[in-house]
Amino acid sequence: MAITDRQTATLALAHALSAAERGLPVIPLSPTKLPALRSPHHSEAEPVLCRGECGLAGHGVHDATTDPAGVRALFGAAPWATGYGIACGRPPHHLIGIDLDTKAPTDSVSALQHLALRHLFTIPETVTVLTPSGGRHLWLTGPPDVVVPNSASRLAPGIDVRGAGGYLVGPGSVSAHGAYRLAPGTADLSPAPCPRALLRLVAPPARSRHATRSRPPHGQGLVQFVLAAHEGQRNTRLFWAACRAYENGIGEDLANALTEAAVHAGLSEREARATIASADRLTTGRGR
Template sequence: MNPGALDAALRYAAAGWPVFPTRPDNPSCQGGRDCECKRPFPGTHGCLDASTSPMMIQAWWRRWPEANVSIATGEPGPDVLDVDVKPDGDGWAAFNQLKRAGMLTGAKALVRTPSGGLHAYFAGTGQRNGKLPRHHIDFRSAGGYVLAPPSRVHGRAYELLDHRTGATGGLDWQAVTRLLEPPRPAGVPCERHGVDLGKLAAWVAAQKEGNRNDGLYWAACEALKAGRRDLDDLADAAVRAGLGEDEARRTIASAVRRAAPQ
């Protein structure tokens, strides 16, 4: 028997989150491309079978008493931001950047994952699942699922770190994507050997209403990535374009925070 899994599944279901059983822990599994941990049982349909019915849930665990418990994400279940920790990198820098931007304040639960990463739970929506591989973060919403405490994978458990009663905030994945990977605006000057700050400033000064702030932010991020630190020319260019001086300075400061080492 997987201690506590059935009770946890019933608690999640009572909160309105559909659940389903997934394969039991295999401590000898080392992960990798062929790893079958975290997958539904053969012959089942994973999150498509997810239910809040106590009778169905009890029947599943009578059949598979060692099963892990998974929650189907997306409304009525939660949305979940997944901070990965892998040999080639981790998502903590991105997580801290989102935290500084005030985008994670609505999280209702934080769960440590077996890899040492994190699941941050938010109010469920119908957003699409997403992935930012360079930043080592994933987003699980409609059509996705996550393993939940007290499930175990590779001999290690999912552990609840914090539960915030009454928290109802959501996470806007498009806003996350815009912050971490701001789009390259149309017509931006491109240099093959570094960044020409003068050309960037001229481009910022030519931006029209509706693109001034985004254009300044993108240009500042590019200049910072190239090692430039004096961005007064960009701020002045944005003011010439019609952006308020205070807003221009705030946008520059936001870009500097984004570029700050973690």
């Protein structure tokens, strides 16, 4: 490893330890912004649903910890890490990340301001991280009894939400495209509470106690979309449908129905479940 790379890795660990001291659970990230440690189950024939129960590192956001010894151990196992991720939705902060992407077709900052005017809330002053592409991440805190899912452009084009099972790239991290840094004037701020009106937009309504895990009616269109797939588009359609399902909080409920539809369209069950697992990882940030 070159001297510059060693310095970057050392700084990444220092920033991660600082975040952990503030109660923010962290994991090491590679220059691609993905978890630096490979899944210990990557060579197994069938997809494995494990969130760290096996006791080994390599489960993405499920490895996140605030324990200094644990942080050092994770970075020690990934000396190539150049950044760190902060797990969202975890106590004590229950962090919610609002990711404003400047590469979207529309101005995501203006879109958020429009939502604020329409739904009568004020965007609070809070920790803001500037990304190498010119975007920004707003850090907000949520109540402990509300689970905020991850979503991509559901609120508006270019506005992604990072919640439970997701992570934010921490300030001081370096990716292949540049460094993440705190916006001027926000370094001394604490994450602000998420306005109630915004919380209602990013969190799904609570399920009824009598809700079942049968196929959600509003997921039927996604199932039909997969059923109608022709040869050459089966995996693509299944992946797209699974991403939409997980973004809308019905991925786990719809997984079996999507698998059945994909098998009916011509995929093997193994292929279908692997594709759905990939959509789960991409959309929710869950480690495997």
